[in-house]
Amino acid sequence: MSALALETQELSLRFGAIDALAGINLQLESGARHALIGPNGAGKTTLINVLTGVYAPTAGCIRMSGHDITAHRVDQRARQGLIRTFQINQLFPSLTPLLSVVMTIQEREGQGTIWWRPYQRSTAVFDEAHALLKRLRLDSVAEARVSELPYGQQRLLEIALALAGRPRILLLDEPAAGVPKDECRELLETLAELPQDISVLLIEHDMNLVFRFARRISVLVAGRVLTEGSPADIARDPRVREVYLGRANMRGPMQGHTQGPAEYLRG
Ligand code: ATP
Numbered sequence: 001m002s003a004l005a006l007e008t009q010e011l012s013l014r015f016g017a018i019d020a021l022a023g024i025n026l027q028l029e030s031g032a033r034h035a036l037i038g039p040n041g042a043g044k045t046t047l048i049n050v051l052t053g054v055y056a057p058t059a060g061c062i063r064m065s066g067h068d069i070t071a072h073r074v075d076q077r078a079r080q081g082l083i084r085t086f087q088i089n090q091l092f093p094s095l096t097p098l099l100s101v102v103m104t105i106q107e108r109e110g111q112g113t114i115w116w117r118p119y120q121r122s123t124a125v126f127d128e129a130h131a132l133l134k135r136l137r138l139d140s141v142a143e144a145r146v147s148e149l150p151y152g153q154q155r156l157l158e159i160a161l162a163l164a165g166r167p168r169i170l171l172l173d174e175p176a177a178g179v180p181k182d183e184c185r186e187l188l189e190t191l192a193e194l195p196q197d198i199s200v201l202l203i204e205h206d207m208n209l210v211f212r213f214a215r216r217i218s219v220l221v222a223g224r225v226l227t228e229g230s231p232a233d234i235a236r237d238p239r240v241r242e243v244y245l246g247r248a249n250m251r252g253p254m255q256g257h258t259q260g261p262a263e264y265l266r267g
Contacts (some may be wrong), residue, residue: 003029003030004027004028004029004066005028005029005030005031005032005064005065005168005169005199006026006027006028006061006062006063006064006082006169006199006201007026007027007028007062007063008024008025008026008050008051008060008061008062009025009060009061009063010025010059010060010061011023011025011026011047011050011057011059011060011061011062011106012024012057012058012059012060013046013050013055013057014058017158018121018223019222019223020043020223021043021046021047021050021057021223022222022223022224023060024047024060024220024223024224024225024226026047026167026218026225028199029138029167029199030197030199031197031198031199032071032197032199032200032201032215032216033166033200033201033202033213033214033215033216034151034200034201034202034214034216034217034218035201035202035203035204035210035213035214035216035217035218036201036202036203036213036217036218036220037203037204037205037210037217037218037219037220037234038219038220038221038226038243039221039243039244041222042220042221042222042223043220043222043223044173044220045173045203046223048084048171048201048203048222050062050172051082051084051171052074052077052078052082052084052171053069053072053073053074053076054074055180056070056143057070057217058223063100064077064080064081064082064168064169065168066100067252069082074106075195078165080168081166081167081168081169082167082168082169082171083162083165083166083167083169083170084157084162084170084171084172084173085158085159085161085170085171085172085173085175085190086158086164086173088201091146091154091157091158091161092146093145093146093147094145094146094147095146096142096143096144096146096254097138097141097142097143097146097149097157097160097221098126098129098130098133098142098143098169100146100157100160100161100218101129101132101133101157101160101161101164102106102125102126102129102219104161104165105125105128105129105164106125108164108166109125113172113206125267129162129164130142132160132163132164133160135160135163135193136156136157136159136160136190137156137186137190138156138157138160141153149180150180150183151178151179151180151181151183152179152180152184152186152187153183155175155176155178155179155187156177156187156190157202158184159172159175159190163194163198167198168198168199169198169199169200169201170194170198170199170200170201171200171201171203172201172203172204173202173203174203174204174205174220175187175191175202175204175209176204176205176206176209177205184206184208184209187209188208188209188212188213191209191213192212192213193214202214210231211231211235214229214231215230216228216229216231217229217230217231217233217234219237219239221243226239226240226243227239227240254258
């Protein structure tokens with residue numbers, strides 16, 4: 001059995017004339033805190049979409065704990081514990097956080113059809129939901145409307161929903177995108193407290209978050225891994241500085257909220 005939670009070999013995807021991914025070899029250790037960074041259009045979201053089965057790769061393969069999952073469907077991968085969050089939040093605005101988590105747990109347990117009968121509640125499901133919300137520091141807003149939560153708490157709820165799926169591998173797609181700076185600290189603290197047995201791949205433009213969270217960083221540029229290393233290696237790599245500092249478009253979508261790569265690398 002491989003010690004790697006997730007591994008890609010020569011993973012490639014073409015969109016017409018664009019090599020969105022070109023021979024990606026990525027290794028996610030068991031219990032990893034691995035970040036994937038790169039300028040806009042580098043292929044980060046495409047990689048998540050291929051890893052989760054939304055897109056089939058043009059070439060290459062994906063292994064989860066040593067097993068080839070390249071041909072598996074999205075739902076099969078999710079059941080095997082490969083679970084993602086989304087860049088733009090996908091929540092139901094009129095539900096409460098509690099019911100959102102309960103529905104996700106019921107879905108995981110194959111009880112998806114009874115979600116609309118919340119009062120025939122299984123105590124175990126509600127207990128688990130409350131515990132998860134507590135872990136994500138959302139217990140005080142468990143019964144509020146999702147639409148009324150500050151954006152940072154909505155992103156935390158997304159992570160709670162991902163955790164409700166019992167991930168072995170968690171893919172976080174820009175959890176800080178759109179989160180105001182004063183709500184980012186809570187997000188960072190919460191990510192730092194994720195269970196150690198979950199392997200995490202974080203895609204993020206906010207370098208404060210990346211460099212505090214990750215123990216390993218891969219830099220993706222134009223569909224290829226430019227380099228990979230420890231945060232210290234990446235911070236001093238002149239090629240990485242060139243990629244960000246040499247570009248006009250370097251802050252990503254959260255301008256005005258968080259610290260982009262160029263600002264971070266300039267120090
Ligand atoms: P960002 O940081 O802005 O989210 P990214 O690193 O996630 O960027 P992707 O969104 O994965 O980059 O895009 C990689 C490349 O693939 C880009 O050139 C993009 O235009 C192209 N691309 C992405 N999705 C599609 C698609 N469905 N059809 C055609 N081209 C696509």
